[in-house]
Amino acid sequence: xxxxxxxxxxxxxxxxxxxxxxxxxxxxxxxxxxxxxxxxxxxxxxxxxxxxxxxxxxxxxxxxxxxxxxxxxxxxxxxxxxxxxxxxxxxxxxxxxxxxxxxxxxxxxxxx
Amino acid sequence: xxxxxxxxxxxxxxxxxxxxxxxxxxxxxxxxxxxxxxxxxxxxxxxxxxxxxxxxxxxxxxxxxxxxxxxxxxxxxxxxxxxxxxxxxxxxxxxxxxxxxxxxxxxxxxxxx
Numbered sequence: 001x002x003x004x005x006x007x008x009x010x011x012x013x014x015x016x017x018x019x020x021x022x023x024x025x026x027x028x029x030x031x032x033x034x035x036x037x038x039x040x041x042x043x044x045x046x047x048x049x050x051x052x053x054x055x056x057x058x059x060x061x062x063x064x065x066x067x068x069x070x071x072x073x074x075x076x077x078x079x080x081x082x083x084x085x086x087x088x089x090x091x092x093x094x095x096x097x098x099x100x101x102x103x104x105x106x107x108x109x110x111x112x
Numbered sequence: 113x114x115x116x117x118x119x120x121x122x123x124x125x126x127x128x129x130x131x132x133x134x135x136x137x138x139x140x141x142x143x144x145x146x147x148x149x150x151x152x153x154x155x156x157x158x159x160x161x162x163x164x165x166x167x168x169x170x171x172x173x174x175x176x177x178x179x180x181x182x183x184x185x186x187x188x189x190x191x192x193x194x195x196x197x198x199x200x201x202x203x204x205x206x207x208x209x210x211x212x213x214x215x216x217x218x219x220x221x222x223x224x225x
Contacts, residue, residue: 033213033214035216040200040219040221041218041219042114042116042202042216042217042218042219043155043202043216044114044216045114045213045214045215045216048213088154088155090155090214092210099157099160099168099170100145100157100214101157102147102154102155102156102157103154104153104154105154
């Protein structure tokens with residue numbers, strides 16, 4: 001199935017460091033959603049973005065809707081151990097069925 | 113707690129069998145989406161229903177079908193199960209049929225032996 005390119009695939013960081021991850025596509029999207037998933041659990045919505053250029057924060061998380069509408073970025077500041085998990089982006093297609101396409105995920109591991 | 117419920121949480125069955133997964137959306141949400149997540153993979157969109165009608169279809173196999181009932185709960189039916197159907201199946205709901213935030217349930221882990 002169609003998926004977004006999400007990078008990095010995985011990362012190990014030290015507690016307190018900032019983290020950046022992004023999703024890119026050749027297609028234009030109307031909406032971007034960022035989720036965090038813990039093992040065996042359902043994804044939890046972190047941030048929703050609706051306009052090109054939009055920058056939105058949720059605590060230590062900041063996400064941006066790229067100007068070209070083909071990419072999005074998620075930053076986590078001052079990471080803590082509970083940030084461990086898999087982060088997914090999801091983009092809503094701008095035409096057709098308006099379905100959401102999910103990124104391949106970024107697996108984050110935080111070293112205390 | 114997202115407000116989306118799914119049953120059962122775990123399901124173990126044999127190849128060739130048929131199972132039904134159930135989802136209740138958040139109160140007030142009209143759309144239900146079904147996703148499949150294989151081990152260490154991303155989420156694959158299967159199908160969406162909005163207010164009882166099929167709205168969008170993804171890579172759903174012909175052996176799979178779904179429906180949304182008048183009370184808005186949804187069921188995903190998987191038949192002639194194969195080993196490769198083992199996965200986590202998630203249901204999500206949203207208020208409208210497009211452009212809305214999706215909230216996910218806890219998932220059903222299906223194991224086909």
